[in-house]
Amino acid sequence: MNAIREVRVGGAAPYTIHIGPGLLEDGARLAATVRGRHALLLSDSQVAPLYAARVEAALRAARPELELATHVMPAGERHKTLAGFAAAIEALATLGATRDATVFALGGGVVGDLAGFAAACWMRGVDCVQLPTTLLAMVDSSVGGKTAVDIPQGKNLVGAFHPPRAVLADTTALRTLPxxxxxxxxxxxxxxxxxxxxxxxxxxxxxxxxxxxxxxxxxxxxxxxxxxxxxxxxxxxxxxxxxxxxxxxxxxxxxxxxxxxxxxxxxxxxxxxxxxxxxxxxxxxxxxxxxxxxxxxxxxxxxxxxxxxxxxxxxxxxxxxxxxxxxxxxxxxxxxxxxxxxxxxxxxxxxxxxxxxxxxxxxxxxxx
Known part of the structure; x- marks a missing residue:
């Protein structure tokens, strides 16, 4: 198996970017990012059918006691809105997510931005783990903690800085990328x-x-x-x-x-x-x-x-x-x-x- 590369991001909120194949099914590595007993897997209608079940199974195998829910948003930039953000917040509320909850962002930049913003705002900030599935998200939007949604006046005008707890970039996901x-x-x-x-x-x-x-x-x-x-x-x-x-x-x-x-x-x-x-x-x-x-x-x-x-x-x-x-x-x-x-x-x-x-x-x- 190919070695997993790691890139360390330092600063006040340090974290590691993991790069390599099989990371979406690496239950031990996924579970190591979860501090509490609640996790929300947020994905979209294109990515969820491909990978959500794998991530869920890996997490449940590694952490059987974890209270895990999945929220699937419509795919596309036009759904990265305040309404989409509100739906993610409602999913966290329904889960009963506490201050040590984790939001997993499974998808491209749209999912990562919206999930990160929801994590930044729920109880004034819970952990977000980025699971980018596009090349663009792997090299840009999943790293650095810039989260946001769009409004009609412009892109990413409503958001927050919220560094992820970790980034797991599974390169095998690129094989299904158009x-x-x-x-x-x-x-x-x-x-x-x-x-x-x-x-x-x-x-x-x-x-x-x-x-x-x-x-x-x-x-x-x-x-x-x-x-x-x-x-x-x-x-x-x-x-x-x-x-x-x-x-x-x-x-x-x-x-x-x-x-x-x-x-x-x-x-x-x-x-x-x-x-x-x-x-x-x-x-x-x-x-x-x-x-x-x-x-x-x-x-x-x-x-x-x-x-x-x-x-x-x-x-x-x-x-x-x-x-x-x-x-x-x-x-x-x-x-x-x-x-x-x-x-x-x-x-x-x-x-x-x-x-x-x-x-x-x-x-x-x-x-x-």
Missing amino acids: ARELRAGLAEVVKYGCIRDRDFFAWLEQAHPALLAGDDAALATAIARSCEHKAAIVERDPLEKGERALLNLGHTFGHAIEAEQGYASTDGGALNHGEAVAVGMVLAARLSTRLGLAPEADTARLEALLRACGLPVALPAGLAPEALLARMRLDKKNLAGQLRLVLWRGIGRAEVVPGVDEARVLEVLREG
């Missing part, structure tokens, strides 16, 4: 090369065929390397007061795209989160070049890598640049009513740039 979702996760992997690791970016330029083919070793390397970068940043800046904002490269543009599409179903042609971030990173890179911060050749390399990963690099048709800019004004990084964007000085050198001229942003949005 190809489009695997590609979406690669956008967040590429992001780490963009913001701080030029060598990793170069490795991705060579390794992306193996990643797209689902090669276990390549995926484990990409996940571990990404988590190591995020862990180091989160440890230094847990509440996003400075450096952690770099993790949002492309996200201000990407979130605006998602919100303007109304978090619509991707079946209807809307971009998913990873695809929106891919477009957002390209727009941020183009803006950086326009502002004289970065060489155009690095933007070309980014576009080429994202295309090779099967990701979009241009705005979808039908989105008004002015409407996207209005969405961007609601971004949480903005200060004193001015845009504050994550841009770069080339591959591996991202930085936060305050007071970005909206006219220049609009130019880039109009070019698409």
Whole structure:
């Protein structure tokens, strides 16, 4: 059996990210994260039929006395709402969850965000264990403790910082991941090369065929390397007061795209989160070049890598640049009513740039 890799996240609330195959059926490792006698397994209608029974069986075998309930939410970003949060809170109330309860978040980023927020709020905070089943969640949303739900005005505007008690990233779950979702996760992997690791970016330029083919070793390397970068940043800046904002490269543009599409179903042609971030990173890179911060050749390399990963690099048709800019004004990084964007000085050198001229942003949005 392949060894389980571990990445330690330090700081005031330290925890370990476990990466490897078979973790969703590892009852001893799952049970070791539970401090009390109540646990809520929160999943969605796509993931629960695949993995919920396995997790439940593993937990019950390891902890027969555990009072375990399962709550299944509808799948999709459009259900990451205050109503969905209320339903999760009701499930905790029905369980009679006490202060030492544990919420297991089994699914992608939507499940992880909503379950984490519910855990943060129930009795002012109970444990949350992240069980990510998508590449995107494994390398990004499950790590760092940012939890939230969406409202019509924007993405992730209502939430809390609530670090998980542990993260168990079972790489075998990626075998059932649709190809489009695997590609979406690669956008967040590429992001780490963009913001701080030029060598990793170069490795991705060579390794992306193996990643797209689902090669276990390549995926484990990409996940571990990404988590190591995020862990180091989160440890230094847990509440996003400075450096952690770099993790949002492309996200201000990407979130605006998602919100303007109304978090619509991707079946209807809307971009998913990873695809929106891919477009957002390209727009941020183009803006950086326009502002004289970065060489155009690095933007070309980014576009080429994202295309090779099967990701979009241009705005979808039908989105008004002015409407996207209005969405961007609601971004949480903005200060004193001015845009504050994550841009770069080339591959591996991202930085936060305050007071970005909206006219220049609009130019880039109009070019698409």
